[in-house]
Amino acid sequence: MKDQLPETVDDFEEQQPPTNHVFMPPSLDRSRLLSGDSYTFYSPIPRKVLTSSSIINEPTPCVLGVDEAGRGPVLGPMVYCAFYLPQDLHHSLLTKDYSFNDSKVLTPDVRSNLMRLICTSDHPLFDSCGWSVRVLSAREISSGMLRPSSGVYNLNAQAMDATIELIRGIVGERSVDVKEVYIDTIGNPNTYQKKLEQIFPSLKITVAKKADALYPCVSAASVVAKVTRDAALELCYEALIKNDQKLALEEQAESQVPVDGWGSGYPSDTRCVSWLRNDMNPIFGWGDECRFSWGTAKDLLEGKEGTKVEWPVEDDNGARLTDLFVRQNTGKLEGNGELRNWYGCRGRNPF
Structure with a gap:
């Protein structure tokens, strides 16, 4: 597929790399993020949503907004966020008391500070605002998009499913009394809206x-999504640096990771493309941080930087690929086969 480039010049700010001190929100699940899994996180239901201000103890009517960050990058996850709060606080709290805006027009420091306030106990934003994120890993995005043509799970379908899951989790599973939902569109807004109205008729x-x-x-949803993605990128890069430094010490070689990092993760970012080129294994490419379905990754793997692999004929005296992982005479996958020593250990070459 073609890389998901920004629709307008205004979207360029989305491509700016995270700062070195981005706030690490509780929505980051380190183990699942680093293992390449997708996951969903829900914040606690805020006190002002649980406690009705009316004389009759009725649910607090709420508004909910949905937006994403990281649709176009070749590196890192795409993050969808659903953000909700009481209807009567929608404008007064988010625009008058705190200047929320499209995350792309806010500086990284402002975004991080707003996210920090949302996560601070007893703060007005914490007491009034709830949120959830669906973190779609680069690995799972690509695995869906690289299915055979009859079963391709494209990015729009993945985004739609993430939106539906978040709304269901808040409205259905957590019984928040959402009255109005506002969503940044995927493609034609009328078509998208009709699909969602069929699923959520109330x-x-x-x-x-x-x-x-x-x-x-x-x-607000765009801010939470952007900070979560920025923090995820930073966490993944730090883990990568530590792993490569460990390998460098073991092999007494210099790490190939560029000093200036991998930038924003977007194909139009020269630092990102430079990192992809310098850190690419010529056969296996990269790790779970990369979207292999993106044109940028495909071009590097299939170009002169990559190594063409000729797979052996299947009927080769009964040999199987797993035989390369098996210790001789045991038949168990716990041996010291050539590839077993390499597989899953980034940067090692078994040949």
């Missing part, structure tokens, strides 16, 4: 282009 749903600049709850 909700008033508005799907619009640039919803993150029009509706404060979508702006």
